[in-house]
Amino acid sequence: MQAHAQTLTQTIRGRVLDKESQEPLIGASIAITSTKPLKGTITDSDGYFKIERVPVGRHTLKINYLGYEEQVLPELLLGSGKELVLNIGLIESIRQMNEVVITAEQEKGVPINEMATLSARSISVEETKRYAASINDPARAAQSYAGVGSTDDTSNEIVVRGNSPRGVLWRIEGVEVPNPNHFGEEGASGGGISILSVNMLDNSDFYTGAFPAEYGNALSGVFDINLRRGNNEKREYAVQAGVLGLDFAAEGPFKAGYKGSYLVNYRYSTLAVLNKLGVNIAGDGTLDFQDFSYKLHLPTTKAGVFSVWGIGGHSQQNIEAERDVTKWQNRWDNYDDKFISSMAATGISHTYFLPNNAYLESAITFSGSRNEYRQDSLSAEYNPNLIYRHQFNNITGRASILYNQKFNARHTLRTGIIYSNLGFDLFSEGTNNDEHDLQRYVSNDGRTGLWQAYGQWKYRLAEKWTLNTGLHAISLALNGNTSVEPRSGLKWNFSPTQTLGAGFGVHSRHESMNLYFAEKPLSNGQLSYPNKELGFTKAKHYVISYDNQLREDLRLKVESYYQSLYNVPVWADQTNTESALNATDGFTIDSLINTGSGKNYGVEMTLEKFFTKNYYFLITGSLYNSKYTASNGQEFDTRFNGQHLLNALVGKEFKVGNQKANLIGVNFRLNWAGGNRYTPVDLEKSREQNKAVYVQDKRNTLQAADYFRTDIRVSYRKNKPKASYILSLDLQNATNRLNVYSQYFDLETETIKTATMSGLIPVLNYRVEF
8 A cells, every 4th residue: 555645545456257168367457547647558478467556445446358357346445554356257248259348237236146136146245245234244134135034133144035944065175165154053054153254254255046966966046255355455354343253354465476376264252352351241141153254365376376275153042040949930940951053164276277278176175064062951959950962073175176168268176076975963851841851852963974076057148148958966875766857047137237037957955964864763762773774855946036237336137036946855654744944953852754845936136236425225125925835634834934025225425524435324124024933832732831832723823923133333444554444334223123932831930921023233343454
């Protein structure tokens, strides 16, 4: 960063590549259209560019290269504390190669993966930071998109088009990983706080249906996270302190002249720090979490590019009964609860560029997750009596290889193989009686394999027609279940600003290992494993889309979809009308069979005004239905069938200060959705049996009142010659509305009570970039 004529400036640099072959584009022109006079440059022999002394603030870049479609990157935020480093992929035109192709369309929200046709969008780091109450969490940012909801204020779980959040696949750096969220339940895909620090994130892709063939073991959606590379020319740091955590990040080059870089980040829970200082603001439970992540970018001159990365997090919550028996008023007062959740993933990947626009990408990764829970009741002498405990450990090693060949502007082929060695160590036991007789539910350890293979082809039939088609195969060695899944997407640009698309795909997902090994005792003293042969849950996705670029910074998108779910695990006991499609986590001891089915269908709309002229808005709406059929053949609403969903986001920035170099941002979000569904409690039987008994033939027939929530975010960015300072305040549920979660049977009063979600949650944060 340099100060020039008392004007705060910074550097914009990066690399321009062919999006499909990843080959550098030499001599591509980059122009900053928002400066007077215009600033610009061209890429060097390796595709790199650098523009120095750019005034801080918002800037729009135009990138042109002979024979390629122009790309526009609007309103990029340039601060004084960090250089802006971009990786830009251009798409080759199938017009004659002797002309520069000009398109007015801005690339906002277009998926990074060129094989994606529809039901997909990219999520930028700035959106993750900007959206009200997203609190730097990409999953919470995604909850504002069309067709995406949640069932709980305190969770970042993602409910896609009425599907269970268990159907979401998380990938980091192109590899499947365990649930990357703190305080995540076993088998869940969400949690309370993301392990992924915003300091590590690069722009990523989010899919809501009919995703490309390279994505397997995913039923409802895919979150494909990219970690950014560290600055390879300059050492930079970020320090952040807020309600959620104390965050430290560092990045920079290994040595001068080498294109390699490092990026590391560590975060520790602010609440845990305060608790250790004797200040407890978390209430009954002590919340403690920490996470660490890194990425090393290691290019070579002849051997290709190596990347070493890792992410890990540990979280726990302890709720201890007060050691004063005179203060115990109900049965819960003498309970001790301890919950631990951890995950880690690390890997090394290698990209080798072959002649004739081809590359080979291989990776070896290791990941693991731990989920532990214990509940004890204390005697009058404070001696613990075990009520329930489990410890589920999963360790996975993966090897994958991908081959990508761009034949020409029309044809690109991508194939790959993934092998996962799934290791597990599972234990669970509990009691439901006052004598504390323990029953073992799960006790098993071992390993099994999961094979996946895919091939996909992108064919640009003509200038206005693009076909993406492919095949994915998946097989679980544990029980031999196999699925072969065709995928296809077709896009027609029938006018310069309008597009029609259609997509189809078969998708499947295996169950958590603990579900396969649920134990049932036999009369002869032996054990059976009734769920070991469970097959994949499967879904057929059908999508039709319409996209209209109403003007350069305004887009309308409409999608209609139908999902047919089959082979769904349901309860073998036909008096139980539950289904796996209602679950948010992945553990039960009941016997299941693959005879269930389901269907999700609806229409969703997105009207998005990109960030231009210092403001933006995003309006998304969905009308949908979500049903399932139980083992007795009866059809019910799923737990997630709210039937309507509306999000409205708006934000504006104000330039302040002598040089107008500082920014005040104000962002609002309004969420209106159908309420959670739940099952009536049979009050008389619950009182007789001293536990909640549900009316099975009225599953999910009750619905909470409509869900309303208003979120506000206010931020102030101050740019100084050597650093940027950002102060922000997020008010989640600013009106303090207590939305209904569900109803439950209270054992103490033997009455039905209502559980509500969280009220107002303020999140204050202070960040320094230097």
